[in-house]
Amino acid sequence: MTAENFNPGGHRPPLQLATLLFHVVPNARTDAVVGKHGDAIKIKLRAPAVEGKANAALIDFVAAHLQISKHAIVLERGHKSRDKIVRIEGLGGDEVRRRLM
Numbered sequence: 001m002t003a004e005n006f007n008p009g010g011h012r013p014p015l016q017l018a019t020l021l022f023h024v025v026p027n028a029r030t031d032a033v034v035g036k037h038g039d040a041i042k043i044k045l046r047a048p049a050v051e052g053k054a055n056a057a058l059i060d061f062v063a064a065h066l067q068i069s070k071h072a073i074v075l076e077r078g079h080k081s082r083d084k085i086v087r088i089e090g091l092g093g094d095e096v097r098r099r100l101m
Contacts, residue, residue, distance in 0.1 A: 018093040019076070022062075022084045026054040031061050033100050040083060041100060055079060058086070066091060066099050 023037035028044035035042050047057035055075055063070040068090055078084030088096055 016090055016092045016095075018088040018091055018096045020086055020088065020093060020096060022058065022078075022086055024049075024054055024058055024082050024084060026082075031057070033065070035101075041097070049082075052079070055084070058084065062086065062088070062100070066096060 021040040023040040023042045025034075025042065025044045026047055026049040028046055030044065031046055032044050033041060034044055043058065043061065045054055045057045045061060047053040059070050059073045059075065063073055066088070068088070072089040074087040074089075076085040076087050091099075
């Protein structure tokens with residue numbers, strides 16, 4: 001262990017975490033954030049809603065726009081619904097909304 005990695009208290013800095021609601025429209029002409037849908041961020045995706053393709057496209061799209069790893073994004077709920085709850089690690093909710101909108 002180097003001195004740079006030494007943490008005498010053993011405490012980690014607080015992890016920033018955002019849990020957001022997305023409303024996904026599959027089979028669109030283009031991939032784009034199109035605004036709000038109630039409390040959700042509305043996203044159109046070209047991917048079809050079959051075999052998890054739209055879910056994978058959502059994760060790819062959000063990761064690219066937020067400039068974070070796809071591994072930092074977890075689809076919590078809505079695997080078979082247009083309304084999806086997504087957990088994003090490493091950024092706060094306000095920062096995620098600012099970057100997407």
